[in-house]
Amino acid sequence: MRGTYAVCMNQWQKWLDETINGASDREVAIAVGEIFSNGSLSRWRRENATPSAEALIAIARAYDANPIDALAAAGYLDDGDIQSADLIAAIKSANSQQLIEEIFRRSLTGALIDVPTDNNQESDVK
Numbered sequence: 038m039r040g041t042y043a044v045c046m047n048q049w050q051k052w053l054d055e056t057i058n059g060a061s062d063r064e065v066a067i068a069v070g071e072i073f074s075n076g077s078l079s080r081w082r083r084e085n086a087t088p089s090a091e092a093l094i095a096i097a098r099a100y101d102a103n104p105i106d107a108l109a110a111a112g113y114l115d116d117g118d119i120q121s122a123d124l125i126a127a128i129k130s131a132n133s134q135q136l137i138e139e140i141f142r143r144s145l146t147g148a149l150i151d152v153p154t155d156n157n158q159e160s161d162v163k
Contacts, residue, residue, distance in 0.1 A: 049087055052110035056102045068099040087111050 057065050062082075066075035072095040073088070081088050088096075093107040105122060108114045131139075 049093070049107070049111035050082065052107055053096065056096065056100045056107070058100075060100075065096060065099070069095040070099075 060068070061075075062078040063075040065078055066073060069092070073092050077088075077092070080086065088111065090108055090111070090113050093111055093113075094104040096102075097104040097107040105114065105119060109116075109119060128136075
């Protein structure tokens, strides 16, 4: 498990470095407001600790980055979480006409949707 932790730590630090583009820990702390102090960011780096999800989201928002990428880099989300979020976002953003057209297109091609029996399985479109 320690190896996985180290990988996540390195990934979030890489995400952070790319996101803040050379900003100092103090500048990052000022940009996020009162979520954490510049000492916290230095400590997370020094102690190889992962910041809280709240802190990562605050950094992402302050630097116009995607919070989902921050949470994934820190190991809070995995690929399955991200794919589910993408699917739900796509469905919610589609208007009624687009949904109807997609259902109609699938009905013409004979596409069937297998409903998973376990919540951990994904649907297959045939």
